[in-house]
Amino acid sequence: xxxxxxxxxxxxxxxxxxxxxxxxxxxxxxxxxxxxxxxxxxxxxxxxxxxxxxxxxxxxxxxxxxxxxxxxxxxxxxxxxxxxxxxxxxxxxxxxxxxxxxxxxxxxxxxxxxxxxxxxxxxxxxxxxxxxxxxxxxxxxxxxxxxxxxxxxxxxxxxxxxxxxxxxxxxxxxxxxxxxxxxxxxxxxxxxxxxxxxxxx
Amino acid sequence: xxxxxxxxxxxxxxxxxxxxxxxxxxxxxxxxxxxxxxxxxxxxxxxxxxxxxxxxxxxxxxxxxxxxxxxxxxxxxxxxxxxxxxxxxxxxxxxxxxxxxxxxxxxxxxxxxxxxx
Numbered sequence: 292x293x294x295x296x297x298x299x300x301x302x303x304x305x306x307x308x309x310x311x312x313x314x315x316x317x318x319x320x321x322x323x324x325x326x327x328x329x330x331x332x333x334x335x336x337x338x339x340x341x342x343x344x345x346x347x348x349x350x351x352x353x354x355x356x357x358x359x360x361x362x363x364x365x366x367x368x369x370x371x372x373x374x375x376x377x378x379x380x381x382x383x384x385x386x387x388x389x390x391x392x393x394x395x396x397x398x399x400x401x402x403x404x405x406x407x408x409x410x411x412x413x414x415x416x417x418x419x420x421x422x423x424x425x426x427x428x429x430x431x432x433x434x435x436x437x438x439x440x441x442x443x444x445x446x447x448x449x450x451x452x453x454x455x456x457x458x459x460x461x462x463x464x465x466x467x468x469x470x471x472x473x474x475x476x477x478x479x480x481x482x483x484x485x486x487x488x489x490x491x492x
Numbered sequence: 493x494x495x496x497x498x499x500x501x502x503x504x505x506x507x508x509x510x511x512x513x514x515x516x517x518x519x520x521x522x523x524x525x526x527x528x529x530x531x532x533x534x535x536x537x538x539x540x541x542x543x544x545x546x547x548x549x550x551x552x553x554x555x556x557x558x559x560x561x562x563x564x565x566x567x568x569x570x571x572x573x574x575x576x577x578x579x580x581x582x583x584x585x586x587x588x589x590x591x592x593x594x595x596x597x598x599x600x601x602x603x604x605x606x607x608x609x
Contacts, residue, residue: 376581378578378581378582379561379581380601381572381600383602385606386604387605390607391569392603394606395569396568449572449573450569
């Protein structure tokens with residue numbers, strides 16, 4: 292597959308250079324519509340040329356797919372924390388740390404919703420949290436507790452010694468009473484149907 | 493013993509595929525306390541819906557019959573991840589060496605997710 296990756300990079304560099312040259316040629320009036328039509332006629336001239344064009348198209352699709360995999364694979368690979376043991380390497384996806392933060396955050400009853408974004412850089416691990424709280428929460432106390440719990444949990448579960456910076460953004464505060472009232476309203480008693488019970492034994 | 497190719501004995505041919513070792517690795521990993529299972533991405537889950545059998549465990553065997561394993565894992569919430577990873581590496585090494593007589597060189601574990609038990 293490595294050969295496809297090499298081909299993909301060369302191919303994309305080549306295509307982009309060709310587009311650039313084509314645009315420059317167009318601007319200098321060196322590339323005329325007749326030239327493009329002539330190329331089109333040549334490609335469709337006989338069965339051999341048509342097959343060559345079809346196979347080239349197929350190759351382009353395979354190379355593009357390979358290129359996309361390469362890029363996505365690199366992106367995924369970068370988003371991990373790695374350490375080595377005697378038996379091999381252990382990598383922990385940053386999304387796994389996000390799961391961990393979510394689970395530990397939901398143990399605090401004042402938190403209604405929690406989303407986090409974890410970044411690992413030279414400074415350490417930076418956690419950006421977006422939290423929806425219930426109204427009765429004391430914000431300074433709660434946020435301090437949340438930071439403490441998250442930091443302890445990350446250190447305890449992942450055994451990391453890096454600095455952990457936790458930033459909390461409270462995106463919403465929800466009124467619990469309002470929510471309960473709304474829930475009660477939605478379960479209103481249905482109006483009695485006249486003679487609804489008539490005839491029942 | 494050559495993998496993916498036939499080995500002849502007096503009684504017939506023996507063939508062990510990498511997929512068989514991958515299954516062995518999967519079972520050995522699942523035995524460890526704290527492991528939820530082998531991680532499967534959305535794309536693999538989609539393929540499995542259509543009946544395809546896709547193995548996320550990558551097994552490589554070199555010319556000297558050394559085994560290299562890449563194992564994506566989901567672990568349970570509340571467990572110490574490096575401990576779980578260490579135990580998985582030990583258990584997988586023991587299981588593969590016991591079953592196949594091959595030496596396991598590297599067991600690379602990637603923890604993809606943490607889920608509630």
